Amino acid sequence: MHVRGGGAGAPVPGLDLALDAQRQAGLLADTARGHHGEGLQDGPLLVLALLLHVAPAASGIRVDVIRLQSSSAPPSSPAFREAPAFRNGDECPPRGSPDGRVDVAMTLDANYLRGTMAAVFSILQHTACPENVAFHFLAAAAPATDGDPDSLAAIRATFPYLDPSVHRFDPSRVRGRISRSVRHALDQPLNYARIYLADTLPADVRRVIYLDSDVVVVDDVRKLWSVDLGARHVVAAPEYCHANFTKYFTDAFWSDGDLSAAFRGRRPCYFNTGVMVMDVARWRRGGYTRRVEEWMAVQKRKRIYHLGSLPPFLLVLAGDIRPVDHRWNQHGLGGDNVEGRCRSLHPGPISLLHWSGKGKPWLRLDARKPCTVDYLWAPYDLYKAAATALEE
Numbered sequence: 001m002h003v004r005g006g007g008a009g010a011p012v013p014g015l016d017l018a019l020d021a022q023r024q025a026g027l028l029a030d031t032a033r034g035h036h037g038e039g040l041q042d043g044p045l046l047v048l049a050l051l052l053h054v055a056p057a058a059s060g061i062r063v064d065v066i067r068l069q070s071s072s073a074p075p076s077s078p079a080f081r082e083a084p085a086f087r088n089g090d091e092c093p094p095r096g097s098p099d100g101r102v103d104v105a106m107t108l109d110a111n112y113l114r115g116t117m118a119a120v121f122s123i124l125q126h127t128a129c130p131e132n133v134a135f136h137f138l139a140a141a142a143p144a145t146d147g148d149p150d151s152l153a154a155i156r157a158t159f160p161y162l163d164p165s166v167h168r169f170d171p172s173r174v175r176g177r178i179s180r181s182v183r184h185a186l187d188q189p190l191n192y193a194r195i196y197l198a199d200t201l202p203a204d205v206r207r208v209i210y211l212d213s214d215v216v217v218v219d220d221v222r223k224l225w226s227v228d229l230g231a232r233h234v235v236a237a238p239e240y241c242h243a244n245f246t247k248y249f250t251d252a253f254w255s256d257g258d259l260s261a262a263f264r265g266r267r268p269c270y271f272n273t274g275v276m277v278m279d280v281a282r283w284r285r286g287g288y289t290r291r292v293e294e295w296m297a298v299q300k301r302k303r304i305y306h307l308g309s310l311p312p313f314l315l316v317l318a319g320d321i322r323p324v325d326h327r328w329n330q331h332g333l334g335g336d337n338v339e340g341r342c343r344s345l346h347p348g349p350i351s352l353l354h355w356s357g358k359g360k361p362w363l364r365l366d367a368r369k370p371c372t373v374d375y376l377w378a379p380y381d382l383y384k385a386a387a388t389a390l391e392e
Contacts, residue, residue, distance in 0.1 A: 003084045003125075080158040080382045083121050092129035100132045102225045103208045105197055107190045108137040108151050108166065112213035114362045115355075116151075117158055118380035122216040124159075125380075129222065135164040136201055136208070138193045140171050158382055167200045169193045177296040178308075192309045194273060195292050198283040206281045212274035214334065214360055216380050219327075219351035229279050229322050234288060236277040236322035238329040241269035245318070248311055253304035266319030273313050274356055275329040277322075291316045327351040333373045334359040342371035353377065 093100035104123065106116055116137075124130040139152070152166055171189035173196060178189070193200070194210050201208060209225060211217075227236045245268055246254060253259050283289070295312040298304060305311035327349045334357030335341040341359070353376055355361050361377035364370045 003086045079384055080117055080154055081384055082157065083124070083159055083382060085161040086124045086130035088131045089128045092132055095131040097132075100129060100222075102127075102129075102133045102222055103136060103201075103205050104133060104221065105136040105138065105194075105201065105208045105210045106213055107169075107193050108139040108155070109188075109190050109213065110151050112360075113151050113154060114381065114383050115213040115215075115360065117155070117382045118362075118377060119211060119213060119215050119217070120155070120159060120162075121382055122218065122380045123221050126218055127220045127222060133221065135162060136205070137164055137166045138169045138190065138197075138200060139166050140169055140190050140193075165202075169196060169200055174296075177293060177300065194276070195289055195309065195313075197278060198280045199289060201280060206279070208278050208280055210273075210276045210278060212354065212356065214355040215275065216353050216377055217351065218353065223351070224275075224277060224324070224328055227277050227322065227324055229277070229282075232282075233320070233322040234279050234282045234286060235317055236324050237271040237273070237275060238326045238331075239269045239271045239321060239323040240326075241267075243270040245270055245314075248307060248314060249305050250303055252302060256302075256304075259298070259304060262315050263319065268314065268318035270314070271318065271321055272329055272331045272354070272356060273310055274331065274354055275352060277324070288316060325351075329354050331356045333357070333361075333371075335371075343373070345373060 088095065106119065108116065120135065123133060127133060137152070137155070152164075155164060156162070169190065174189050174192040178192065197208060197210060207225075207229075209221065229236055248270065292312045292315075295304075295315045299312070326346070328351050330345060330350045330352060331354040332343055333345075333353060334355040335343055336357055338358065340357055343357075353373070355373075355377065359371065361370070361374035362381065362383070364374050365378060365381075
């Protein structure tokens with residue numbers, strides 16, 4: 001199936017999901033559970049009803065029909081369904097042209113592959129120029145010469161029309177710098193790969209959108225790409241100045257005048273590094289990788305934070321980033337970092353949903369214990385063992 005920009009791949013406004021809409025969505029989900037035990041036997045119908053309820057057809061998530069492969073497919077067939085081939089709209093530059101190219105970087109981790117697939121699918125579905133999106137995957141293993149690693153093979157089988165780039169990230173660069181955090185997943189070397197984007201990506205990549213693997217994009221990614229970084233900013237991201245910034249660092253940090261002086265002259269605010277626009281050229285010129293590493297070295301000597309790769313980013317950049325509209329990171333949908341309890345959506349329009357935190361939607365859906373917001377991720381799930389998809 002081919003989908004042309006202006007059809008299913010056309011740009012759509014972000015979802016205008018208010019809290020009262022989510023409450024109604026929760027009632028739909030609860031009703032389904034009441035009629036069907038644990039509640040996912042009629043998954044597609046529930047998802048369709050939910051999405052039609054929370055978003056008008058002209059401005060919300062679009063549920064496309066996907067043709068399933070024949071049940072007689074050989075056992076060696078990929079674990080993911082093949083996605084439609086999304087094509088550019090008439091207004092887009094030609095494929096391969098540097099004009100209009102949008103570079104998107106993500107890590108490639110087998111543990112998060114299902115999330116990565118959904119994120120890529122959502123980006124392609126909601127942009128008018130899908131053929132101008134260049135995906136860069138950072139992998140801890142070296143790309144194979146005689147065959148693809150399993151995760152890359154799955155990406156290529158699911159999106160056979162894409163030509164993704166895979167870049168090796170050497171885990172040894174951070175193994176001696178990682179300090180234990182509150183959650184084991186935050187201690188994995190690939191979680192720190194975002195620090196080394198400027199060292200890992202090709203020299204012709206001067207700007208990149210970095211995305212975590214637990215997001216779905218429900219707006220045209222070109223809007224995020226086009227954010228104005230001004231004359232000096234290195235990173236753009238949604239900024240949350242109402243958050244209690246002091247909790248991201250230990251008492252030992254705040255009681256040390258020399259360390260806490262790092263924020264002198266700045267008004268630091270929390271930002272989430274799972275959604276960033278980075279000027280890669282400025283990052284390189286400014287030596288930001290080294291500056292982040294210096295704080296990681298301090299952490300090894302004196303415990304000044306608890307949360308993996310985020311705090312050293314904050315130490316270097318908080319209060320000095322280009323703020324982006326909050327619609328581009330509806331984060332925290334995975335709950336806290338310890339228990340991963342369900343959370344509600346924040347009011348206002350949404351362009352990107354982010355399941356940061358311990359709870360991941362694919363795990364909760366498979367366990368038949370989903371949160372209401374997980375039904376917003378389900379339409380982008382290409383995993384074959386997921387709830388039955390609609391057939392043409």
